[in-house]
Amino acid sequence: MKKMYFLGLISLWGITLAGQVTLNWQITDEQNRPLTGVSVWRQQTVEGTITDENGRFSLSVVPGMDVLEMSYLGFERRQIKIQPDVKENSTELLFPVEYDLPEVSIVAYSYVNRRCCLCYCTRQVVKLDSILVESFVKPNVRVYPIPTQHQIFLQQETPLGQIDLYNLNGQKLQSFNFSDQLNASIDLSAWPAGTYFLRSSKGWVEKVILQKQ
Structure with missing residues (x-):
């Protein structure tokens, strides 16, 4: 049988x-x-x-x-x-779809309006006389190699914190907690070839392309 x-x-x-x-x-x-x-x-x-x-x-x-x-x-x-x-x-x-663009507000000091459509930045506030300027600064981070066949490496001048892996549908696939580490690696071999995004709790987003032979 x-x-x-x-x-x-x-x-x-x-x-x-x-x-x-x-x-x-x-x-x-x-x-x-x-x-x-x-x-x-x-x-x-x-x-x-x-x-x-x-x-x-x-x-x-x-x-x-x-x-x-x-x-x-x-x-x-x-x-x-x-x-x-x-x-x-x-x-x-493939036909394009519409997305909202990020916004930065410069408003009077007496009334602060904070709005950001895409959360991929950190906020830095600077007071200039009676004007409050909100600018957005990306931390100095390095993600390599891109494209990759299985593993990527991350380097940052400040602690990496939590890193989340997303697909193009915006679905969170995996989370990594690097706490106070300045260097780390992520193994992507379990996922199919394609385009992904890494989103950091520090405010940055990086595109990752996974290729497989």
Whole structure:
């Protein structure tokens, strides 16, 4: 019985491999400009890649079974069902979406208005006569290598504190507490290739591109 079950699994695996095709697609915006660093992966798997400087990627899929998901900061998220008659060479479009821009307020000292649309900065307040100026200063931080295949390193002149890992949907994937450390490393090998963001409790955000061979 076990032998028949094992042979059945081998047969199914062989059928799946035989049905695979390799897509060589390009992703562009609505003005036909190639998009670099678009995350592309097969749903329900950890198999994925990102587009190169020409907006191109190569990925093996199973027609009739796989769904490709594409995401890129500032653009719509797309899901494409891979049909049995899929073209191995094609061009797909992503359309931009609107985001609010960060704001900095300069107001009278008697009334302080504090508003920041994107929390990726620290506030520094300077009093100039009767004017209160709120400026935003990013800490001196270094994140490398970018792109990376599995691990990134962080260096900061002040303690790193808590670092959170987010995907392009704004979902928090993982948190790291480096307390008073000035240097640290983060292993990203458990995540599929794509674009991610590191957000620090100190107020900065860094983009990270994960590539896998």
